[in-house]
Amino acid sequence: QVLLVQSGAEVKKPGASVTISCQASGYTLTSFYMHWVRQAPGQGLEWVAMINTGAGSTAYARKLQGRVTVTRDTSANIVFMELTGLRPEDTAVYYCARPARCSTTSCSNYFDSWGQGTQVSVSS
Amino acid sequence: DIQVTQSPSTLSASVGDRVTMTCRASQSVSIWLAWYQQKPGKAPKLLIYKASSLESGVPSRFSGSGSGTEFTLTISSLQPDDFATYYCQQYNGYPWMFGQGTKVEIK
Numbered sequence: 001q002v003l004l005v006q007s008g009a010e011v012k013k014p015g016a017s018v019t020i021s022c023q024a025s026g027y028t029l030t031s032f033y034m035h036w037v038r039q040a041p042g043q044g045l046e047w048v049a050m051i052n053t054g055a056g057s058t059a060y061a062r063k064l065q066g067r068v069t070v071t072r073d074t075s076a077n078i079v080f081m082e083l084t085g086l087r088p089e090d091t092a093v094y095y096c097a098r099p100a101r102c103s104t105t106s107c108s109n110y111f112d113s114w115g116q117g118t119q120v121s122v123s124s
Numbered sequence: 125d126i127q128v129t130q131s132p133s134t135l136s137a138s139v140g141d142r143v144t145m146t147c148r149a150s151q152s153v154s155i156w157l158a159w160y161q162q163k164p165g166k167a168p169k170l171l172i173y174k175a176s177s178l179e180s181g182v183p184s185r186f187s188g189s190g191s192g193t194e195f196t197l198t199i200s201s202l203q204p205d206d207f208a209t210y211y212c213q214q215y216n217g218y219p220w221m222f223g224q225g226t227k228v229e230i231k
Contacts, residue, residue: 035220045160045168045211045222059218062125095167109215110158112179114167 002026004096004115011121017084020118022096029077030054033099033107036070036081038092039117048094050109051079086122093117126150128214130223136231143199145226147212152192156216159188159197162225163208171210172197202228 007021022034036048050059051070058070064083072079083090100112127150137143147157155175160168170179172188175195185200199206207230212223 037222044224045162045213047213047220047222050220061219097167100170100173108156108173109220110156110170110173110213111160111168112170117167 002113006115006118009119019082022079024077032102034079035097038094040092091122128221128223134227138231141202147195149193153214153216158213160211161208
Protein backbone atom coordinates (compact mmCIF):
# COMPACT_ATOMS: atom_id res chain seq x y z
CA GLN A 1 0.00 0.00 0.00
CA VAL A 2 1.04 3.62 -0.42
CA LEU A 3 3.08 4.90 2.49
CA LEU A 4 4.64 8.33 2.98
CA VAL A 5 7.07 8.54 5.90
CA GLN A 6 8.46 11.91 6.86
CA SER A 7 11.58 12.89 8.78
CA GLY A 8 11.44 13.88 12.42
CA ALA A 9 10.70 17.09 14.23
CA GLU A 10 13.04 20.06 13.86
CA VAL A 11 13.76 23.02 16.13
CA LYS A 12 15.44 25.97 14.45
CA LYS A 13 16.39 29.56 15.17
CA PRO A 14 15.15 32.45 13.05
CA GLY A 15 17.16 32.84 9.88
CA ALA A 16 18.19 29.18 9.77
CA SER A 17 17.21 26.63 7.13
CA VAL A 18 15.42 23.31 7.44
CA THR A 19 15.13 20.34 5.12
CA ILE A 20 12.33 17.82 5.55
CA SER A 21 12.15 14.51 3.72
CA CYS A 22 9.24 12.35 2.57
CA GLN A 23 10.05 8.71 1.83
CA ALA A 24 7.55 7.14 -0.53
CA SER A 25 6.86 3.43 -0.82
CA GLY A 26 4.24 1.19 -2.39
CA TYR A 27 4.29 2.93 -5.75
CA THR A 28 6.66 4.46 -8.31
CA LEU A 29 7.62 7.95 -7.17
CA THR A 30 7.73 9.38 -10.70
CA SER A 31 4.15 8.29 -11.44
CA PHE A 32 2.65 10.90 -9.12
CA TYR A 33 3.43 14.52 -8.27
CA MET A 34 4.15 15.31 -4.62
CA HIS A 35 2.83 18.30 -2.72
CA TRP A 36 3.67 19.91 0.61
CA VAL A 37 0.99 21.37 2.87
CA ARG A 38 1.54 23.05 6.23
CA GLN A 39 -0.60 23.78 9.27
CA ALA A 40 0.36 26.39 11.83
CA PRO A 41 -0.75 25.79 15.43
CA GLY A 42 -4.53 26.04 15.70
CA GLN A 43 -4.81 27.12 12.07
CA GLY A 44 -6.03 25.64 8.80
CA LEU A 45 -4.25 23.91 5.96
CA GLU A 46 -1.98 25.94 3.70
CA TRP A 47 -0.66 24.65 0.38
CA VAL A 48 3.10 25.20 0.12
CA ALA A 49 4.64 23.52 -2.91
CA MET A 50 4.45 20.87 -5.60
CA ILE A 51 6.97 18.89 -7.58
CA ASN A 52 6.41 16.97 -10.79
CA THR A 53 8.54 14.05 -9.67
CA GLY A 54 9.10 12.86 -13.22
CA ALA A 55 10.18 16.10 -14.89
CA GLY A 56 11.46 17.77 -11.73
CA SER A 57 9.46 20.94 -12.35
CA THR A 58 8.06 22.75 -9.33
CA ALA A 59 5.40 25.23 -8.24
CA TYR A 60 5.45 27.23 -5.03
CA ALA A 61 3.07 29.33 -2.98
CA ARG A 62 3.68 32.96 -3.86
CA LYS A 63 4.30 34.01 -0.26
CA LEU A 64 7.12 31.45 0.04
CA GLN A 65 8.74 31.83 -3.38
CA GLY A 66 12.44 32.45 -3.00
CA ARG A 67 12.58 30.65 0.36
CA VAL A 68 11.23 27.18 -0.48
CA THR A 69 12.78 24.55 -2.72
CA VAL A 70 11.46 21.05 -3.42
CA THR A 71 13.68 18.37 -4.92
CA ARG A 72 13.52 14.63 -5.36
CA ASP A 73 15.83 11.63 -5.56
CA THR A 74 14.10 9.19 -7.85
CA SER A 75 16.58 6.40 -7.19
CA ALA A 76 15.73 6.53 -3.49
CA ASN A 77 12.00 7.31 -3.86
CA ILE A 78 12.34 10.38 -1.65
CA VAL A 79 11.23 14.01 -1.87
CA PHE A 80 12.81 16.90 0.03
CA MET A 81 11.50 20.32 0.99
CA GLU A 82 13.97 23.01 2.06
CA LEU A 83 12.79 26.22 3.69
CA THR A 84 15.36 28.97 4.23
CA GLY A 85 15.34 32.22 6.16
CA LEU A 86 13.07 30.70 8.79
CA ARG A 87 10.68 32.99 10.68
CA PRO A 88 8.58 32.28 13.78
CA GLU A 89 5.50 32.28 11.54
CA ASP A 90 6.95 29.25 9.70
CA THR A 91 6.29 27.21 12.84
CA ALA A 92 3.91 24.52 11.65
CA VAL A 93 3.36 20.86 10.95
CA TYR A 94 4.48 20.17 7.40
CA TYR A 95 2.82 17.33 5.48
CA CYS A 96 3.74 15.72 2.19
CA ALA A 97 0.67 14.69 0.22
CA ARG A 98 0.25 12.61 -2.92
CA PRO A 99 -2.44 13.31 -5.52
CA ALA A 100 -5.06 10.60 -5.86
CA ARG A 101 -4.96 10.38 -9.63
CA CYS A 102 -2.28 11.06 -12.21
CA SER A 103 -2.08 10.38 -15.92
CA THR A 104 1.06 10.40 -18.00
CA THR A 105 0.71 14.16 -18.51
CA SER A 106 -0.91 15.62 -15.40
CA CYS A 107 -2.46 15.01 -11.99
CA SER A 108 -5.78 15.77 -10.35
CA ASN A 109 -4.30 17.60 -7.41
CA TYR A 110 -6.45 16.42 -4.53
CA PHE A 111 -4.82 14.15 -2.01
CA ASP A 112 -5.62 10.64 -0.84
CA SER A 113 -2.27 9.84 0.77
CA TRP A 114 -0.54 11.94 3.40
CA GLY A 115 2.64 11.68 5.42
CA GLN A 116 2.43 11.67 9.19
CA GLY A 117 3.57 15.29 9.41
CA THR A 118 6.81 16.92 10.57
CA GLN A 119 6.76 19.57 13.29
CA VAL A 120 9.02 22.52 12.52
CA SER A 121 9.44 24.98 15.38
CA VAL A 122 11.18 28.32 14.87
CA SER A 123 12.12 30.24 17.98
CA SER A 124 15.01 32.26 19.31
CA ASP B 125 -5.63 33.43 -7.17
CA ILE B 126 -8.88 31.63 -6.39
CA GLN B 127 -9.88 32.20 -2.78
CA VAL B 128 -11.87 29.53 -0.95
CA THR B 129 -14.16 30.47 1.96
CA GLN B 130 -15.96 28.07 4.28
CA SER B 131 -18.95 28.71 6.51
CA PRO B 132 -19.70 28.46 9.30
CA SER B 133 -16.33 28.39 11.06
CA THR B 134 -17.86 26.38 13.90
CA LEU B 135 -20.98 24.25 13.93
CA SER B 136 -22.54 22.81 17.09
CA ALA B 137 -24.63 19.70 16.59
CA SER B 138 -25.86 16.54 18.28
CA VAL B 139 -25.50 12.90 17.35
CA GLY B 140 -28.13 12.06 14.75
CA ASP B 141 -28.40 15.61 13.41
CA ARG B 142 -28.24 16.42 9.71
CA VAL B 143 -25.34 18.79 9.20
CA THR B 144 -24.53 20.98 6.21
CA MET B 145 -21.54 23.22 5.62
CA THR B 146 -20.65 25.47 2.70
CA CYS B 147 -17.58 26.21 0.62
CA ARG B 148 -17.46 29.16 -1.78
CA ALA B 149 -14.81 29.86 -4.40
CA SER B 150 -14.02 33.39 -5.58
CA GLN B 151 -14.31 32.21 -9.18
CA SER B 152 -15.54 29.06 -10.85
CA VAL B 153 -13.65 25.86 -10.14
CA SER B 154 -16.17 23.77 -12.12
CA ILE B 155 -16.48 20.50 -10.17
CA TRP B 156 -12.84 20.36 -9.09
CA LEU B 157 -13.40 20.52 -5.36
CA ALA B 158 -12.50 18.07 -2.60
CA TRP B 159 -13.51 17.73 1.05
CA TYR B 160 -11.33 16.43 3.88
CA GLN B 161 -11.89 15.52 7.52
CA GLN B 162 -9.15 16.21 10.06
CA LYS B 163 -8.94 15.18 13.68
CA PRO B 164 -6.47 16.72 16.17
CA GLY B 165 -2.91 15.55 15.65
CA LYS B 166 -3.76 13.61 12.50
CA ALA B 167 -3.31 14.15 8.77
CA PRO B 168 -6.40 15.09 6.78
CA LYS B 169 -8.53 12.29 5.33
CA LEU B 170 -10.11 12.54 1.88
CA LEU B 171 -13.91 12.28 1.95
CA ILE B 172 -15.22 13.68 -1.34
CA TYR B 173 -13.61 14.54 -4.69
CA LYS B 174 -14.98 16.02 -7.92
CA ALA B 175 -17.52 17.86 -5.75
CA SER B 176 -19.79 14.85 -5.21
CA SER B 177 -17.81 11.62 -5.61
CA LEU B 178 -17.47 9.62 -2.41
CA GLU B 179 -13.97 8.31 -1.73
CA SER B 180 -13.76 4.55 -1.31
CA GLY B 181 -14.35 3.45 2.26
CA VAL B 182 -16.04 6.67 3.35
CA PRO B 183 -19.49 6.15 4.93
CA SER B 184 -22.45 6.99 2.73
CA ARG B 185 -23.79 9.48 5.30
CA PHE B 186 -21.28 11.91 3.78
CA SER B 187 -22.31 13.60 0.56
CA GLY B 188 -21.15 16.55 -1.50
CA SER B 189 -22.88 18.76 -4.01
CA GLY B 190 -22.40 21.90 -6.04
CA SER B 191 -20.47 23.26 -8.98
CA GLY B 192 -18.96 26.51 -10.10
CA THR B 193 -18.48 28.63 -6.99
CA GLU B 194 -20.78 27.12 -4.36
CA PHE B 195 -20.46 23.70 -2.76
CA THR B 196 -21.89 21.88 0.24
CA LEU B 197 -20.84 18.95 2.39
CA THR B 198 -23.68 17.18 4.17
CA ILE B 199 -23.55 14.58 6.92
CA SER B 200 -26.98 12.95 6.95
CA SER B 201 -26.89 11.63 10.52
CA LEU B 202 -23.98 12.84 12.62
CA GLN B 203 -22.07 10.07 14.41
CA PRO B 204 -19.68 10.40 17.39
CA ASP B 205 -16.72 9.77 15.09
CA ASP B 206 -17.68 12.73 12.90
CA PHE B 207 -16.77 15.45 15.40
CA ALA B 208 -13.78 16.94 13.61
CA THR B 209 -12.73 19.82 11.37
CA TYR B 210 -13.67 19.75 7.70
CA TYR B 211 -11.75 21.46 4.91
CA CYS B 212 -12.58 22.03 1.27
CA GLN B 213 -9.86 22.38 -1.38
CA GLN B 214 -10.08 23.59 -4.95
CA TYR B 215 -7.94 21.76 -7.47
CA ASN B 216 -8.97 23.58 -10.62
CA GLY B 217 -5.51 25.07 -10.76
CA TYR B 218 -2.54 26.74 -9.09
CA PRO B 219 -2.43 27.57 -6.25
CA TRP B 220 -4.32 24.63 -4.76
CA MET B 221 -6.06 26.51 -1.99
CA PHE B 222 -7.86 25.16 1.08
CA GLY B 223 -10.72 26.77 2.90
CA GLN B 224 -10.15 27.84 6.50
CA GLY B 225 -12.17 24.92 7.87
CA THR B 226 -15.46 24.20 9.64
CA LYS B 227 -15.18 22.67 13.09
CA VAL B 228 -18.06 20.37 14.03
CA GLU B 229 -18.39 20.26 17.80
CA ILE B 230 -20.72 18.57 20.24
CA LYS B 231 -23.78 20.60 21.18
